[in-house]
Amino acid sequence: MRKCYKYRGGIGVFDKNGKSIFDRDVSTLANNQIYLPTKSELNDPTEGFCSDYKIISLIEMFKRFSGDVKKQYQGLLEKFSQIGIYSLSNNVTNELLWAYYGGGHTGFAIEYDINTLKDSLNYNKYFQAIFDFDVDYSRRVPTADLTLFQGKDINQTLKTFLGTKSYSWKHEEEHRLIVEGQGLFDIDYRAITGIYFGCRMKEEQIDYIMSIMKGRGLSYYKMELIDKTYKFIPVKIEDKYSNAAKYIANNIDYDVDELLQNSCVSEKDILLYRDKFIEAFESLKNEPYIKDFYIATIDLDSKEPLLKIFANTVNRITPVREFNFKLNAKGEVYRIK
Structure with a gap:
């Protein structure tokens, strides 16, 4: 670092x-x-x-x-x-x-x-x-x-x-x-x-x-x-305010079902991965400078399913940001670059 x-x-x-x-x-x-x-x-x-x-x-x-x-x-x-x-x-x-x-x-x-x-x-x-x-x-x-x-x-x-x-x-x-x-x-x-x-x-x-x-x-x-x-x-x-509540820069509302349906994900895959998408959204909703999520989809072409979430940002240089997630051996969601 x-x-x-x-x-x-x-x-x-x-x-x-x-x-x-x-x-x-x-x-x-x-x-x-x-x-x-x-x-x-x-x-x-x-x-x-x-x-x-x-x-x-x-x-x-x-x-x-x-x-x-x-x-x-x-x-x-x-x-x-x-x-x-x-x-x-x-x-x-x-x-x-x-x-x-x-x-x-x-x-x-x-x-x-x-x-x-x-x-x-x-x-x-x-x-x-x-x-x-x-x-x-x-x-x-x-x-x-x-x-x-x-x-x-x-x-x-x-x-x-x-x-x-x-x-x-x-x-x-x-x-x-x-x-x-x-x-x-x-x-x-x-x-x-x-x-x-x-x-x-x-x-x-x-x-x-x-x-x-x-x-x-x-x-x-x-x-x-x-x-x-x-x-x-x-x-x-010493930080005089070390006991203060954790700072939260953002808190985005989202409708996981609407976001998945808008991306033409099949009903079968929605049922299978909906909870995993919720985990991913929960990990992202406090990300700084995201205005809103506008689509969520899944790539099943690779050996492992790739969950993709796209968001609008307030950044004038890169107004759209993509977040990608995979599942580990235990089925837990983790973010990848």
Whole structure:
């Protein structure tokens, strides 16, 4: 399970409209959302710098024949300017990051399970809409040429145009998620696994965050300075609301008979597998960001019956999600990827 961290500011920091950044960040956290800016919104003015003179020179050299190629390349650059970028760090103990992005150690850092975060943004196994990688750091601006578009390594292309920064930023140990589209995105609340509080964060802010995140089974830590050193370590602290009721993000009503009849499952198979479908639906009805179930069917072509459930989601990138289940040797339902 790979963990990465998003640093957030503390009390006393305001945006250009005079609104509290702390309140904004805590609200986004509680609402199970993340904000993905475009490269122009990031704080580094050299973001996305890339030397593409080789591509431009080649297009100009064959301009009589390359009009369409030039348009396609310009369209690609425009696409890169609209892509959402979520910046995280592989390091939660870096004192500079706590100073820059953690409100001078008065803020907090969110711990994400990267695989769960990625799955919540794109769960369509037939179409990859999210990419992630560690940022490359270089003393020179990367050079792009046409070989980047000949292979199948999309990550390398994205790294060249959107994932390389000056060596001066190396201490950030950045991990990036690249998503088609920008702005606020809903995520699976289970992608958040812990909260780290800065060493200067006040107790009332700690209590506030714990109270709005109660029931989610999160781990909490307070950053502490190791005596007579420049190093910080996270020390686990008690969840003040550990006895709170379990957080439920969703609760979908469904009619199993209607869903099965709509999919033309035979009466014989409905009688045989109805209870198994109910078990499957019960395991899914609290899944985050599903609006409703719209069909359930069964595939009997393989050696083992495959129960399939399709749901509408609130996700704008992958609006439909498919869930598959099989039966083990004891006849119990279990979910498969």
